[in-house]
Amino acid sequence: MFLELFDPAISPHTVHLQVYSYNDLIGQAVRKTFGPLARPLEPLARDLERRLLIVQGYLHSDHSARIGVTLKRDGTMDLRAEPNAQTGRLVRRVVRKLLRQARALGAVAIPPMLQIAPPGRGFHSGGTFPMSASPAAMQTDTLGRPRGWQRVHAVDATVLPDIAATTITFTVMANAHRIGWEAAELT
Numbered sequence: 001m002f003l004e005l006f007d008p009a010i011s012p013h014t015v016h017l018q019v020y021s022y023n024d025l026i027g028q029a030v031r032k033t034f035g036p037l038a039r040p041l042e043p044l045a046r047d048l049e050r051r052l053l054i055v056q057g058y059l060h061s062d063h064s065a066r067i068g069v070t071l072k073r074d075g076t077m078d079l080r081a082e083p084n085a086q087t088g089r090l091v092r093r094v095v096r097k098l099l100r101q102a103r104a105l106g107a108v109a110i111p112p113m114l115q116i117a118p119p120g121r122g123f124h125s126g127g128t129f130p131m132s133a134s135p136a137a138m139q140t141d142t143l144g145r146p147r148g149w150q151r152v153h154a155v156d157a158t159v160l161p162d163i164a165a166t167t168i169t170f171t172v173m174a175n176a177h178r179i180g181w182e183a184a185e186l187t
Contacts, residue, residue, distance in 0.1 A: 003055075004166065010093045013060035016165035017094075020054045029054075053107055055098075058124050061163040063090050065119035069128070081119040091116060124168055126157025143186075144179045155179050 005015040020026075030045045030052065031038040038045065066082040091114070098109040132139045135147045144154040155176035157168055164171070 005094065005097065007097060010097060011060065011063060011090055013062065014165050015094055016058040016167070018056045018058075020056070022049055022052070026052050026054060055109075057091070057094060058122070058165040059087065059090060060165045061127055063087055064163075067120050083119065087116065124163050124165070126160045126163045126168065126172075128158040129154055130161040131159045132161070143183055153179055153183055
């Protein structure tokens with residue numbers, strides 16, 4: 001199930017929450033939490049598994065960490081995490097909102113279980129070479145062509161100027177279709 005939070009007190013952008021019911025990963029997480037007591041507490045673990053939901057949240061790229069890329073002289077790339085100071089504050093606001101809505105949701109968030117994934121861990125990545133009508137270095141034109149290139153087109157999420165918190169698959173597909181269509185008209 002998807003939950004979309006539209007609350008300007010949290011963010012001017014949508015916050016996207018994906019809710020998952022039981023799967024084997026939940027069982028593994030419960031047993032890992034119990035550590036050496038997992039076997040003696042097996043009945044409790046099974047009861048918890050049936051009641052637990054996992055919520056995976058996504059923030060707009062304005063509120064998320066970035067990954068910096070530097071091309072080194074030897075031709076290799078150096079990747080470095082660039083944390084965003086807003087991330088933790090915004091996540092805490094989301095958790096407080098979920099706690100205030102516990103009765104309406106029929107579920108209670110468990111803040112100590114919260115995990116914020118490190119930069120690059122997730123499925124909504126992109127914006128590496130954002131499109132621009134007047135591309136600068138490390139940008140592409142509106143056909144996904146890196147500056148100075150005419151026959152190379154990036155058509156995935158790397159060309160999106162920012163990444164929405166919501167699912168991006170259809171946006172990426174529509175943009176790739178547009179780029180392909182417009183590029184074909186040029187030839």
